[in-house]
Amino acid sequence: MAVTTxxxxxxxxPPQTAREPFWVRLLLIGTALLxxxxxxxxxxxxxxxxxxEKGVAAYLEALREPEALSAIRLTLIAAGxxxxxxxxxxxxxxxxxxxxxxxxxxxxxxxxxLPFAVSPVIAGLIFVLLFGSRGGLFGPWLAEHGVRVIFxxxxxxxATIFVTFPFVARELIPLMQxxxxxxxxxxxxxxxxxxxMFWRVTLPNIRWGLLYGVILCNARAMGEFGAVSVVSxxxxxxxxxxxxxxxxxxNEYNFxxxxxxxxxxxxxxLVTLVLKSVVEWRVLREQRRGGAGGGNHTA
Amino acid sequence: xSIEVENISKTFGTFTALKDIRLSIGTGxxxxxxxxxxxxxxxxxxxxxxxxxxxxxxxxFHGEDATRQPVGDRGVGFVFQHYALFRHMTVFExxxxxxxxxxxxxxPSNEQIKTKVMDLLHLVQLEGLxxxxxxxxxxxxxxxxxxxxxxxxxxxxxxxxxxxxxxxARVRQELRRWLRRLHDDIHVTSVFVTHDQExxxxxxxxxxxxxxxxxxxxxxxEEVYEHPANPFVYNFLGNVNLFxxxxxxxxxxxxxxxxxxxxxxGGQDAPVVGYVRPHDLxxxxxxxxxxxxxxxxxxxxxxxxxxxxxxxxxDTGDPVEAHLxxxxxxxxxxxxxxxxxxxxxxxxxxxxxxxx
Numbered sequence: 139m140a141v142t143t144x145x146x147x148x149x150x151x152p153p154q155t156a157r158e159p160f161w162v163r164l165l166l167i168g169t170a171l172l173x174x175x176x177x178x179x180x181x182x183x184x185x186x187x188x189x190x191e192k193g194v195a196a197y198l199e200a201l202r203e204p205e206a207l208s209a210i211r212l213t214l215i216a217a218g219x220x221x222x223x224x225x226x227x228x229x230x231x232x233x234x235x236x237x238x239x240x241x242x243x244x245x246x247x248x249x250x251x252l253p254f255a256v257s258p259v260i261a262g263l264i265f266v267l268l269f270g271s272r273g274g275l276f277g278p279w280l281a282e283h284g285v286r287v288i289f290x291x292x293x294x295x296x297a298t299i300f301v302t303f304p305f306v307a308r309e310l311i312p313l314m315q316x317x318x319x320x321x322x323x324x325x326x327x328x329x330x331x332x333x334x335m336f337w338r339v340t341l342p343n344i345r346w347g348l349l350y351g352v353i354l355c356n357a358r359a360m361g362e363f364g365a366v367s368v369v370s371x372x373x374x375x376x377x378x379x380x381x382x383x384x385x386x387x388x389n390e391y392n393f394x395x396x397x398x399x400x401x402x403x404x405x406x407x408l409v410t411l412v413l414k415s416v417v418e419w420r421v422l423r424e425q426r427r428g429g430a431g432g433g434n435h436t437a
Numbered sequence: 438x439s440i441e442v443e444n445i446s447k448t449f450g451t452f453t454a455l456k457d458i459r460l461s462i463g464t465g466x467x468x469x470x471x472x473x474x475x476x477x478x479x480x481x482x483x484x485x486x487x488x489x490x491x492x493x494x495x496x497x498f499h500g501e502d503a504t505r506q507p508v509g510d511r512g513v514g515f516v517f518q519h520y521a522l523f524r525h526m527t528v529f530e531x532x533x534x535x536x537x538x539x540x541x542x543x544x545p546s547n548e549q550i551k552t553k554v555m556d557l558l559h560l561v562q563l564e565g566l567x568x569x570x571x572x573x574x575x576x577x578x579x580x581x582x583x584x585x586x587x588x589x590x591x592x593x594x595x596x597x598x599x600x601x602x603x604x605x606a607r608v609r610q611e612l613r614r615w616l617r618r619l620h621d622d623i624h625v626t627s628v629f630v631t632h633d634q635e636x637x638x639x640x641x642x643x644x645x646x647x648x649x650x651x652x653x654x655x656x657x658x659e660e661v662y663e664h665p666a667n668p669f670v671y672n673f674l675g676n677v678n679l680f681x682x683x684x685x686x687x688x689x690x691x692x693x694x695x696x697x698x699x700x701x702x703g704g705q706d707a708p709v710v711g712y713v714r715p716h717d718l719x720x721x722x723x724x725x726x727x728x729x730x731x732x733x734x735x736x737x738x739x740x741x742x743x744x745x746x747x748x749x750x751x752d753t754g755d756p757v758e759a760h761l762x763x764x765x766x767x768x769x770x771x772x773x774x775x776x777x778x779x780x781x782x783x784x785x786x787x788x789x790x791x792x793x
Contacts (some may be wrong), residue, residue, distance in 0.1 A: 320521035323488055326508050327515040328590055338538070340524040411718035 139350045185404050188397035200387075200395035201402070205220030209383035209399070213429055215291065216366075216379060218357040220298040224355055228306025229348070233340075235307075236314030237322070250307050253300055261300050262368025266294055289371030290339040294379060297365040302358045310344055346421045350414065360402060438465045438499045438512075438593040440485060447480055447650075448696075450662075455482040455491070456650040465624045467617070467619055469637035473673070479518075479598055480667040481647070485628060486515050486596050498594065514587030514625075515594050515699030520579045526583050529567040532557055533779035535590035541546035548743045557585040560619070577608040583617075597629035601636065613640050634674045636660060646670045668787050671712045678712035678718060678757050679729075680781075681789070687784050692752050699787040708789035713781040716761040720746065720769060721778045729778035734771055739763075746771060749777065753776050 190197050200206060206234035231250060235243060253261065269287035271277045280287060287293045321343065325335040341348075363381040370377040378386060380403055442460040442514045446453075449515065462468050470478035483489040485496060487508035496504045503511055523531050530537075536545055545553065558564050561581035571579055587595060600616065601609040617640050620627055631637050637644045646653045646661055646669075654666040660726045663713040665671040682691030685706045689698040696711060721729065732748040735756070744766040748757045757779060761769070771777070 240515070320517050320519060321523055323508075324515070324517060324521040324523070324586075325534070327486060327513065328538065329509040330534070330538040331509070334538045338534070339523055375777070379744070 173351055184296050184402060185397055185400050188393055189401045191397075192299055192394050197396050197401075198397045200398035203395075205375045205378070206383060206395070206399055209378045209380050209401070212291065212294065212378065213380040215362050216295050216298045217356055219295050220302055220359045221352060221356050223299055224303045224306050227303060227354055228308075228310060228351060228355075229344075231307045231399050232310035232314050232344075235311050237316075237319050245321065247311070250304050252304075253302070253303050258297075258362065258364030259368055262297050262365035265300070265350035265365075265369050269293060269296075286324055288369055289294055289373065289377060294366050294377060297369045298359050301362050301365050302355045305355035305358065306348065306351035309354070313347040314340075335360055346417055346424070350417045350421075353410055353417065353425070357407065440594060440626065441495075441497035441500070442481070442485065443497065444494040445481065445484060445491045445495070445496070447477075447484065447489065447491050449634050453650050455484070456557075458494070458650075460645060460652060460655065462626060462628065467620045467640065467642045468629075468642045469641035470630045470647055471632070471634060471637040471673075473632060475514060476647040477650040478632075478645075478647045482596050482598055482628060482630050485594070486513050487511050488515070493590050512590075512593045513590030514590060514595045516580075516583045516595070518602055520571070520583040522579060522582055524571050524587070526570075527567065527573070528558070528563065528574070529554055531571065531582055532586045534586065535598055536660045542759055543686055554585075557589055560588070561585045561669050563624050575608075576604045580604065580612060580764075584619075588625075589663040592625065595625045595627040597627065599631060600629055601631070601633075601700055604729055609636070614642060622784050625687075638674070646673060648673070665712075665785065668710065668712065671785065676715050676758060678713045678715065679755075680713065680784070681753075682709055682711065683707065684709040684786065684788075692750070693728050694730060694781070695728055696784055696786060701786065701788065709782070709786050710789055711784045711786050713784045715745070715758045715760040716743070717781055717783040718757070719780050720748075720759055720761065720765075720771065721780065722769065727780065729780045730757075731739065732777060732779050734773050734775050734777060736768075736773055737771055739766065748777070751776070 153322075189200075212340065231246065234316075235247060266274065266288055268275050269277050269280065269288065271281045271288060277288065280393070289295065300366070321339050322335050323335070325339045332340065338361060360379075361381060362379075366379055367382055367385075370382055372378060372382060374386065380399060383397050384400045384403070387399065440462040442458055442461075442462075445455055445458045447455040458477075458481060460481075470481060471477045480489060484491050487506060491504065494504070495502055498511065500550065506628070515551060523534065526534070529564075533550050536553065539545075543565045554567070555564075558567060563578060563581055563585070566578065566582075569584065574582065583602075584597075590757050601612055606613065613636055634790055638661075641658060643656065644658055644661050645655045648669050654661050654663075654670045655660050661670060662674050665674060671677050680691040680694065682689055682694075683706055684690075684701040687697065687699055689696045689701065689709050689711065691709075691711045698709065701707070701709065731751040733751060734746060735749050736737070736747040738745040738747075742763065744761045744763060746758065746761060746766075749755070750757055759779060769777075
């Protein structure tokens, strides 16, 4: 009870920081805004002004040309394969790590972080070394059977999966560890099958964390440049994803088209940020609902 | 349904949680597994439930081997120490869970589920709270939801892990009396784990006192309290005074006291300890010709129905505690610093080398 009666008082008192002198506040807020403006807002505006420099018609034209459409399609394919796979992998890995004790657990956790630690270019090179048709480890054998990985769509998908696989698992592991296994065990005792337990108990408990991980994973999958650049071969209309297409256009001094395509990726980033904020807000609200009831122990 | 625990052993790595436990629980009985932390009581409960598998031994439900039976098929209700309520479900859905996950052929209709859940909410006295979430309930309410959820599947055995452990003292007392009444009404075979001796002695039909993976004593609350089988049980079930001495040919000499110790008749001059509960210790102003131990009163706590007197032995300097009724205390008119004679009314003598 004490907690619930004290909390409103605390909320009513002005926070300590608001008592700083006016000029200090002005300086701090001003610096922060200036920095944000220079490094985030101005570039963002620049992307759109450059994209529309020659009018809306030119903008739309740049997006409608076959090579741009092909790049959009390839990006959607790569993300469409990588995100669901990493969703599955992430849930499975987080489940194993959070709910079971087994030898090699720490090795697995380290391996999941590997793509964060390795430069994307190196990641791309790894796949070239493995699947390159000349000198690659499996490349010649695959080539004999008519499968092309490097400089083709499979390589791009593989590189995308590699670079994005920590996102979902990293998001879920601490969440699932904090939740423990009691609820799952309760479900089993009550007669739920493994699938019912997962579907009715585990999944609802991790749903927001999972969505958060998927959003970040998707953003990275669509925006990845380095690793994909190494394995793609930059074949126009064939193996160019959106970021690669932007580079190609820019190198050809086709600025309007380059920025028009770049604006698509920028929009994707903005949508991602909004979704991320919505999810964060939902999580906070759920925690608050939990916290409010938790303090009231003696009723 | 009866439960037979036959020679169950369990180790976790190098830690031995259970050593050759044997226990038989009758149909409709309410049994407490009592012991300090690390004594293996929760492990035993989880093995009975099927949440752990034993390294050796057999669990029988009503005579049938259930050792390898999966947890969901055992027909047990389990109440977890921290309740483990499904946090994203309402109280109603929590209680209905066990019915909703049944295979389609065995699943009751929505109407039947609703009736059942409402009956259970009535039973645990939470009628108005069906739409709440677990986070909106107090600890005692959560506990009762957990119990209702376990009872919804009509278990043949109800298992409770430290059912009152996370509650404050007043709620604890209310809830354990309520649990006792509930058990008398529905009469399902029940086993609960506790480290609180008062709780075990008050609620259970029989108590299993556990220590370091062994069952030290199994008996009714009266049996284990009045006739502890060994020093561990004596110590664990309440305060006790120790009187060190020696035994020779069935006669124990403890300071200036001489006590018959028929259990040690064969022993030749061995060290022994006499165990006396504070309320079995009498205080007198004079010796009255009987052998007594002289002691000095250090402190008197005269609050409550029992007066606690702290004394110090004159011969050894050891502290001794005695509990008197208020009447006896007024009669004696004791003050701190006074010298008195103490004499045990009842004492149990165990060999000194018994390891606790």
